[in-house]
Amino acid sequence: MPEHQLNPNKWIDLYSDYLFNYTITRVSDRDMAQDLVQDTFLAGLKSMKNFKGEASERTWLISILKRKIIDHYRKINSNKGKAEVRITYNDDESEGDWLEERVADPFDKTAEDLMQNSELGDAIFDCLSKLPEKQAEVFRMKTIEGYETEDICKELNINASNLWVIIHRARTAMASCLEKNWF
Amino acid sequence: MSKKMKIMVPCDEAHHVCDKSQYKESSIWERMKLYMHLIFCKACRKYSKNNKKLSTTIHKAKVECLDKKCKEAMRLEFEKALKDQLK
Ligand SMILES: [Zn+2]
Numbered sequence: 001m002p003e004h005q006l007n008p009n010k011w012i013d014l015y016s017d018y019l020f021n022y023t024i025t026r027v028s029d030r031d032m033a034q035d036l037v038q039d040t041f042l043a044g045l046k047s048m049k050n051f052k053g054e055a056s057e058r059t060w061l062i063s064i065l066k067r068k069i070i071d072h073y074r075k076i077n078s079n080k081g082k083a084e085v086r087i088t089y090n091d092d093e094s095e096g097d098w099l100e101e102r103v104a105d106p107f108d109k110t111a112e113d114l115m116q117n118s119e120l121g122d123a124i125f126d127c128l129s130k131l132p133e134k135q136a137e138v139f140r141m142k143t144i145e146g147y148e149t150e151d152i153c154k155e156l157n158i159n160a161s162n163l164w165v166i167i168h169r170a171r172t173a174m175a176s177c178l179e180k181n182w183f
Numbered sequence: 184m185s186k187k188m189k190i191m192v193p194c195d196e197a198h199h200v201c202d203k204s205q206y207k208e209s210s211i212w213e214r215m216k217l218y219m220h221l222i223f224c225k226a227c228r229k230y231s232k233n234n235k236k237l238s239t240t241i242h243k244a245k246v247e248c249l250d251k252k253c254k255e256a257m258r259l260e261f262e263k264a265l266k267d268q269l270k
Binding site for chain 2: 008009011012016017020021024025030034037038041042045046120121124125140142143144145149164167168171172174175176178179
């Protein structure tokens, strides 16, 4: 009996934000990032039979996504015909991370910054996925998407004091979750 | 008797003001009351510090997520593929 199982019905809810953020910190183009995430889900669906249940569902999806991102850069670079993508795996855990270097561009973030931000973003979405669904949604809308209190209340049909209670719980949980790694 | 201005606020109100401040939604008067509270309350000082750190961290990470429309579009396409798969 494999340790992990796939439940694609839940993928969009559970992983789309995590994967999207993972992608956008590495690709920095919203449309492209969205396409890559979509492709990843569809590719995951097609290769479900290859899932051995050794890694968690998310780790498995991330590994598909990583290949998609690498392919994306390969394509860009073969189009440009110059820059070479260098991918370094730093395999501290089963889930190796990679960083790519592009042609020096003074306006480009340094690879190290990119790396730092990506990891931080991954940690944030990791913590966010551990919150109860409602808390995660309110926190995301307010803190990440920057919606006005009023708009969130309308959209989710709650009042402002509900919202602040939820925000308070979410912030407490997020801070303690992130504290372990990042504070 | 005139209503006395309440200077000392309870901890939960201090938390609330602190939360609102993270989104720049607190008034100056509320913040004054919060600072007063923080002078005397160690637990809230800790909460306040962590809360600010959370804001800085999220700001620094420049996290982004899918907006609702995109997510719904993604869901539709995915569910279609899922159905086809099960056929
Ligand atoms: Zn207090």
